[in-house]
Amino acid sequence: MQLHRGRLIDHIHLVVADLPAAKRFYAAVLGALGIPRGGEADDHVWYDELFISSAESKAALGQLTGRVHLAFQAPDRGAVERFHTAGLAAGGRDNGTPGERPYHPGYFAAFLLDPEGNNVEAVFHGPAKFSARSVVIDF
Structure with a gap:
């Protein structure tokens, strides 16, 4: 396990009604993005900073999460397409086919x-130039 510092979000915890369905879905879409499962038990599963549990988990306090929007970075356009295909095959519903979006050039x-009805996105921001201190995206 690694601790990452300097990020805006430390972790996200989703509490779901159907944990087996969530496990299938997130295994498929995150696998398509090359993100390995960190671990799991009967009442939870986690991937990097994403923790998903049942309402019965000690970490959940018995309350389901409301609808959220999660966006995962993809290494290229092909990964975005694989994410979408894998998610549909694993019980997800289409909420926007792979394609360019107007948010910025190359999105x-x-x-x-x-x-559970959460809006889950995979995004490739286009070619980036890397430096020792930051990632710069050409717009």
């Missing part, structure tokens, strides 16, 4: 609704 994304 290529796809959107799915997970089994």
